[in-house]
Amino acid sequence: SAVISQKPSRDICQRGTSLTIQCQVDSQVTMMFWYRQQPGQSLTLIATANQGSEATYESGFVIDKFPISRPNLTFSTLTVSNMSPEDSSIYLCSVVDTRLNTEAFFGQGTRLTVV
Amino acid sequence: GQNIDQPTEMTATEGAIVQINCTYQTSGFNGLFWYQQHAGEAPTFLSYNVLDGLEEKGRFSSFLSRSKGYSYLLLKELQMKDSASYLCAVRDRGGYNKLIFGAGTRLAVHP
Numbered sequence: 001s002a003v004i005s006q007k008p009s010r011d012i013c014q015r016g017t018s019l020t021i022q023c024q025v026d027s028q029v030t031m032m033f034w035y036r037q038q039p040g041q042s043l044t045l046i047a048t049a050n051q052g053s054e055a056t057y058e059s060g061f062v063i064d065k066f067p068i069s070r071p072n073l074t075f076s077t078l079t080v081s082n083m084s085p086e087d088s089s090i091y092l093c094s095v096v097d098t099r100l101n102t103e104a105f106f107g108q109g110t111r112l113t114v115v
Numbered sequence: 116g117q118n119i120d121q122p123t124e125m126t127a128t129e130g131a132i133v134q135i136n137c138t139y140q141t142s143g144f145n146g147l148f149w150y151q152q153h154a155g156e157a158p159t160f161l162s163y164n165v166l167d168g169l170e171e172k173g174r175f176s177s178f179l180s181r182s183k184g185y186s187y188l189l190l191k192e193l194q195m196k197d198s199a200s201y202l203c204a205v206r207d208r209g210g211y212n213k214l215i216f217g218a219g220t221r222l223a224v225h226p
Contacts, residue, residue: 033213033214041219042200092158104204108157
């Protein structure tokens with residue numbers, strides 16, 4: 001199984017500012033994803049982080065609001081830009097090694113509160 | 116597109132058996148997953164079905180019928196620690212192997 005380190009684990013931010021969340025995995029994985037989980041809700045996929053190219057965003061999510069980087073196979077960042085209270089949520093990094101056709105593993109999540 | 120349905124909440128008694136159902140519609144099915152999520156924690160993998168039939172893993176079993184777009188998670192000998200949310204997720208063949216999650220079922224186990 002993959003071990004995922006996600007930082008920060010939680011943060012309280014002022015509206016209008018931006019926060020960058022980091023996801024580091026201990027092995028080279030083929031797929032990395034970013035999810036959002038709003039209070040009491042299930043997981044909503046934000047985007048697929050592609051190595052060396054622009055991320056693939058799901059409907060309702062745009063690059064200007066959620067820029068994503070993936071410079072190599074083990075690291076990705078998600079930035080939540082120009083935050084508002086509606087962005088208060090848990091953000092989760094997920095990885096899959098499609099060479100092994102394994103399940104998705106999740107980081108511990110970043111609990112973001114925007115005030 | 117995809118549509119995944121599962122009950123919002125269920126309750127059960129310690130020691131009993133509970134079945135959580137999941138129905139799905141997808142354009143390119145490539146597997147169905149069940150995850151457990153305790154409050155404040157990340158989801159953890161429970162089971163994976165890609166072919167029809169039953170997969171058993173200890174107290175947990177999962178069943179899949181691709182023709183019916185239906186799966187269930189069966190939990191036996193329920194324990195208090197099984198109180199959690201159970202998430203059904205479908206992997207889309209055409210979408211970078213991304214997982215799309217249902218809304219989740221909150222299970223409360225009581226004595």
